[in-house]
Amino acid sequence: MPGSNLITLSLIILFLPLIGFITVLLFGKRFSKLYNFEIGILSANLLLTLYVAYEKLFVFANQKIAMDATWFSFGNIPGIGQLNIDLGIELTNITVMMLFVVNLISFLVHVYSTEYMKGDSRFSRYYSYLGIFTFSMLGIVLTDNFLMLYIFWELVGLSSYLLIGFWYEKDSAANAGKKAFLVNRVGDMGMWLGILILFTNYHTFKFDTIFAQIGLGHIPFGSEAWLTAAGILLFMGAVGKSAQFPLHVWLPDAMEGPTPVSALIHAATMVAAGVYMLTKIFVILSADALTVIALVGAFTSFLAASIAITQNDIKKVLAYSTVSQLGYMVMAVGVGAYTFAFFHLVTHAFFKALLFLGSGSVIHAMHHEQDMRQMGGLRKKMPITYYTFLTATLAISGIPLFSGFLSKDGLLAGTYAFGLLTGHWTVAIFGFVVAFMTAFYMFRLVIMTFHGEPRNKEKYDHAHETPKAMTIPLITLAVLSIWIWYTPNPFNPEAGWFYNKMEVKTTVVPQDMRFNFMKTEAPEHETAETEKLNSESRETVEGEKVVETERVMHSEMYEHAMHEAHLPTMIWSILLAGLGILFAYVIYQWKKISADELAKKWPWLYKFSLNKWYVDEFYDKTFIGGTLEFSRWLSIFDNKVVDGIVNGAATLTRGVSAVSGWFDTYVVDGLVNFTAFFSGVLGFGLKKIQNGKVQSYVLVVVLSLILLFVMFLPFF
Amino acid sequence: MAHVGLTHFLILSAILFSLGIYAIVVRKNAIMVMMGIELVLNSANINFIAFAHFGNYGISGQIVSLVVIILAAAEAAVALAIVLNLFKTYSHINVDEVNKLKE
Numbered sequence: 001m002p003g004s005n006l007i008t009l010s011l012i013i014l015f016l017p018l019i020g021f022i023t024v025l026l027f028g029k030r031f032s033k034l035y036n037f038e039i040g041i042l043s044a045n046l047l048l049t050l051y052v053a054y055e056k057l058f059v060f061a062n063q064k065i066a067m068d069a070t071w072f073s074f075g076n077i078p079g080i081g082q083l084n085i086d087l088g089i090e091l092t093n094i095t096v097m098m099l100f101v102v103n104l105i106s107f108l109v110h111v112y113s114t115e116y117m118k119g120d121s122r123f124s125r126y127y128s129y130l131g132i133f134t135f136s137m138l139g140i141v142l143t144d145n146f147l148m149l150y151i152f153w154e155l156v157g158l159s160s161y162l163l164i165g166f167w168y169e170k171d172s173a174a175n176a177g178k179k180a181f182l183v184n185r186v187g188d189m190g191m192w193l194g195i196l197i198l199f200t201n202y203h204t205f206k207f208d209t210i211f212a213q214i215g216l217g218h219i220p221f222g223s224e225a226w227l228t229a230a231g232i233l234l235f236m237g238a239v240g241k242s243a244q245f246p247l248h249v250w251l252p253d254a255m256e257g258p259t260p261v262s263a264l265i266h267a268a269t270m271v272a273a274g275v276y277m278l279t280k281i282f283v284i285l286s287a288d289a290l291t292v293i294a295l296v297g298a299f300t301s302f303l304a305a306s307i308a309i310t311q312n313d314i315k316k317v318l319a320y321s322t323v324s325q326l327g328y329m330v331m332a333v334g335v336g337a338y339t340f341a342f343f344h345l346v347t348h349a350f351f352k353a354l355l356f357l358g359s360g361s362v363i364h365a366m367h368h369e370q371d372m373r374q375m376g377g378l379r380k381k382m383p384i385t386y387y388t389f390l391t392a393t394l395a396i397s398g399i400p401l402f403s404g405f406l407s408k409d410g411l412l413a414g415t416y417a418f419g420l421l422t423g424h425w426t427v428a429i430f431g432f433v434v435a436f437m438t439a440f441y442m443f444r445l446v447i448m449t450f451h452g453e454p455r456n457k458e459k460y461d462h463a464h465e466t467p468k469a470m471t472i473p474l475i476t477l478a479v480l481s482i483w484i485w486y487t488p489n490p491f492n493p494e495a496g497w498f499y500n501k502m503e504v505k506t507t508v509v510p511q512d513m514r515f516n517f518m519k520t521e522a523p524e525h526e527t528a529e530t531e532k533l534n535s536e537s538r539e540t541v542e543g544e545k546v547v548e549t550e551r552v553m554h555s556e557m558y559e560h561a562m563h564e565a566h567l568p569t570m571i572w573s574i575l576l577a578g579l580g581i582l583f584a585y586v587i588y589q590w591k592k593i594s595a596d597e598l599a600k601k602w603p604w605l606y607k608f609s610l611n612k613w614y615v616d617e618f619y620d621k622t623f624i625g626g627t628l629e630f631s632r633w634l635s636i637f638d639n640k641v642v643d644g645i646v647n648g649a650a651t652l653t654r655g656v657s658a659v660s661g662w663f664d665t666y667v668v669d670g671l672v673n674f675t676a677f678f679s680g681v682l683g684f685g686l687k688k689i690q691n692g693k694v695q696s697y698v699l700v701v702v703l704s705l706i707l708l709f710v711m712f713l714p715f716f
Numbered sequence: 717m718a719h720v721g722l723t724h725f726l727i728l729s730a731i732l733f734s735l736g737i738y739a740i741v742v743r744k745n746a747i748m749v750m751m752g753i754e755l756v757l758n759s760a761n762i763n764f765i766a767f768a769h770f771g772n773y774g775i776s777g778q779i780v781s782l783v784v785i786i787l788a789a790a791e792a793a794v795a796l797a798i799v800l801n802l803f804k805t806y807s808h809i810n811v812d813e814v815n816k817l818k819e
Contacts, residue, residue, distance in 0.1 A: 692818025695749070695811055699741045 006052050006060070007067045010089055013048050013099065014138045016041045017106075021131030028124025035127040039114070042107040042134070049103045053096040057501050066090035066144055068206070080203050088206070090144035093501045094342055098141045098276055101346055102269050105353045106134045108473035109264040112357055115469040116260050116364055126166060130264070133159035137269050141276065145205035146195045149277065153191070153237065156270050157184045163265060164257040173256040180250040187240020187247050194233030197226060207280060214284050215508035224286065224513055231289030234281055235296075242274025242326045245300040249616055251323055255315040259360030262315060267322050267356050268349040275329040275345050282338045283505045286513040294334025294418070298430035301327025303613060305437035309444070310599075310609040313370050314359050317445050321396065322352055324434060328411060335427055336518065336558070337414025339502045343493065344407035347486070351395040351404055354477035358389035361470050362449060365463040369456075372445065377454040381463045384471045386450045388478035393446050395481040397439035398577045403481045405573075406493040408435065412573050416565035417558065421517045435573050439580025447588040491570065517558040725766035732759035746799045746809040750792065757788045 020041040028034050056065070068088035077083050110130060117126055136159055139152030158181075165177025195205070201220040202210050220226040238244065243251035254266050265271070278285075278293070285293070304323035311317045325348050332341035363370055365382060379386045395404035412435065415428040454460035465471070487496020494500075507518050586592045599606040611617070689700070732755050739752025761781040768777020803809050 690818050692815030693812055694814075694817065695741050697817075698737075702737055702741070 006055055006065055006091055009048050009052050010091060010142055013045050014142055016045050017131045017134040021128050021135060024124055024128035024131060028128060035124055038127040038131050039110045042110050046103045046107045049099050053100045056091050056096040057093055061501065064090060064092050083203055086145060086206060087148055088144045089142040093503055094279060095141055097346060101349045102137050102141060105264060105268045105349060108476060109260045112470050112473045113260045115467050116360055117258060129159060129162045133163065133265060140273050144207055147205040150192060150195060153188065156273060157181060160265050160270055163261040164254045166257055176253040176256040180254050183247050183250040184240040187236045190233045191237025194230045197230040211283050211508050217510060219510060227509060228286045228288045231285040232292055235293055238274030238278050242271050242330060243323050244296050244327060244330055245303055248300060248323050249619060252316055252319040255319050259356060259363055263353045263356030267352040271322065271326055272345050272349060275341055278333045279338050279342050282333060283508045286509045287515045290334050294331050294427045297327045297331030297334055298427045301331060301434045302430045305434045306609050307612045308441045309437060310606060312372050314372050314449060315370055317441060318355050318359055324438065331427060331431060332411035332414050335414045335418035337411050339504060340407055340410035340414050342502060343499065344411055347403035347407045350477050350480040351392040354388060354392040354474060354481060357474055358385050361385040361466045364466055366459050367462065369459055372448040374456040374459060375449045376452045377460060378463060379450040382465045384465060385474065388474040390446060391478040391481050393442045397442050397581065398435055398573050400574065401483050401490050403483055403486060406483060406486055409570055409573055410493045413562060413565040413569040416569045417561035420561045420565060422515060432572055432576055436576040436580045439577040440584050443581045443584035444588050447584060451589055722766055722770040725762055729759040729762040744810045744812050746802060746811050749811055750795050754788060757784055760784060
C-alpha cells in the first residue's frame, strides 16, 4: 500500500509527545534537566513531520492515505448488522499542513519557554503539560472519525485547563482554568449531540462513510432539518473551542496562563481546532447551517475587535484580536470559502504565535508588567522583539507582502463573492469594518508599547533585549509571516502552491439544501473538465484503498464571482488597513486627537467596549446567578423535601419498629413466657405425684385399678 | 345355720384384700406394710381355694395357694432384708419418710 510508511510515521509523530508527557511527569522531579527530553522529542517530531508533509504534498498529493483498525465490536446487532467501532488516522494535504503548523509552533514554544519559565517551581510539570497538549492536538489533526475527534477534543480541553491554571496559586488563574473548561463543556455537549445524530443514523463515526452516505441522499432521519441541526450542533463544538460568540468569554480570561502557553494554545493551535474541524465537516453543512456559521463568525469578529480597541492589557488586546481573527475564519467557512479559512488559520497561527511570544518577550523584559500604559519607547531597548512584532502586526493588519494579506484578502473576497451571489452583504460589511479595526488596534498596541517616550522610567531602565532562546523563535516566526513561503505573487494567493495543494471537496448535502452557487447541475455525470482532472489524478493511483480527491467545489458561477471579487476586495482591504494604521498614528503617535477626549465624547460607547460589552456581567447575572439561585432552590428542595422524605421514612420506620418491638416484647415473648410458665405450673403440680413414697404409688395403683374396674363394669 | 356359699368366701377375701391394701397404704411402719402384703396374698389364696372348691377343680386351688405361701415366705425374707437395710440407713423404718424413689 502506498504511503503506509507515512501512516507509521504519523503514528510515531502522534505518540512521541505522549511518551514525553509520561516520562517528564514521572521523572521530572528527580531529574531537573529532563525537560530537554521533551524538547528533543518535539524536534524529532518536527523533522518527521517535515518528511511526512513533503512526501504527502509532493508524492502522494492527490491521494488520501488512511488506516483503520477496529477498536471494539458490538457484534451483530439486529436491524443494524455488524457494528464495529473503528479508530483510524488519515492523511490529507490539509492534515499534514496542520501537522506541520502544530509541531513547529509547539517546538518553538518549547524552546522559548526554557527562558521564559526559568526558575519556575514546577518547571518540569510545565513541560509535561505541553507534551500532553501537543499529543491531544495532533490527535485531533490526524483522526479520521468523530469518536477520536471527540476524545482528543476533550483531551485538548483538559490540557488547556491544566495550562491556564498552571499558576494555580493565583485565584484568577485557577478561576480562568475552570471557566475555560466549563464554557468549553457547553460547546462540547452540542458537538456530542451532533455526533450522536450522525451515529444513530449511519452507525459509524468515520468521516468518509458518513459523508458518502449523505452524498447518496441518506440524510439523518430523512429530514432536512436534522441535517441542518447536526451541522449546527457540530458547529457548537467549534463555538466553544474557537471562542465564538456567545462562548468567547473564556479566551480572554485564559491569558492568566503563562504567555508561551497563550501563544501555543490560545492563539495558534487549540483555538484553531474548531476551524479545522469545520473544514473537515464542511461538506455536510447545509445552506442554513452555513448562514448561521457565517453570521456568528462575522458578529464575533466585530464584537472582539470593538473590545480590543479599548483594552490596556497587552495580552488582552491580543486575546481579543485572536477571537476576532477566529471569527474571520469561521465566517469564511460560512460563506463557503473554507480553503481561505484554512489558509488564514495557518498564516494566523504563525503571526499570532509571534505576537504572543513577542508580548511575552516584552512582559519578561518589563518584569511581568502587562499594562501598556506603563510601557512605551521599548523600540530602542528591544530591537529584535520590536521588528519581529512589527512584522506580525503588518501581517495581521493585512498589508501586502505579508502572509496575513494573502489569506485575509482571500476570505474577504469570499464574503464579497457571497454578497454578490446571494445578496447578503451583512457578512462582507462586518468583514471589512473589522479589517479597519484590526489595523487600528494593532498599531495602537505597537505604538503604545514600542514608540514614543517611556511612561514608566524605572521599568524602562531595567528593560533589556531577551536572550537568544526567546528571540530565535521570534525571528523564525517573523520569517514565516512573509508572503514568499505561500505564493510567488504577493497579490494573488491562488497562484501559490499552498492554495493549490489544499483539497477542495464537493459539498455532499442534497441539491435543494445548498446555496444556489454550490449547486452542481448534474451530480452523477461529471463535467468534461472534472473528468479530465480525475483522469489525471487517476494515473498516480496505485492501490485500492487510495481515495481520489476532487478539485471541483463550486459551480462556475462561484469561480466567476470570486474572480470578480478579487480586485475590489484587494483595494478595499488595503485602503481600510491603511486608514486604520493612519488613525492609530494620528491618535497615539502624533497625538493630534486625544483618545481621552474621544472617550469623554462618547462615554457610553467607551465604557461599553472597555467592559467587553458586559457579556461577562450578563452571564454573571443570568447563567451564573441563575445557576446559583437554582442551586439554592435545589438545596432548599433537598433540605426540605428530599431530606424530609428520608427523615419521614426514618421516623416511619422507627414508629413501625416501636410497634413491632412492643408486639415482640408482649405478644411473642408473652406467648413464649406463658408456655414456660404453664409448663412450670404443670410440672409443679405433677411433681407432687412423684413424691418417692411407695405408699402413695400403691394408692395410685389401687385407685387406678378401681377406676378401670368401674370403667369396664358395664362390659361384664 | 345358713348355708355358707362361694359368695361368702369372696366377700371375706374382698374384706381381707381391702384391709391389706389399707394397711399397705396407711401404715407408717414397714413391718406393718409387709403384714398388709401378707393379707393381700392370703385373700388371693382364699379366692383360689374357694373357686377350686366350688368349681370342682380338685386340689389345684390348694396347690396354687401353697405356691403362693412359698412365694410369700420368700418375699418376706427379701422384704425383711430390705427393712433391715432401711433401718441401717435411716435408723428408722417409717415408710413415709423414705422418698429416695423420686430421685
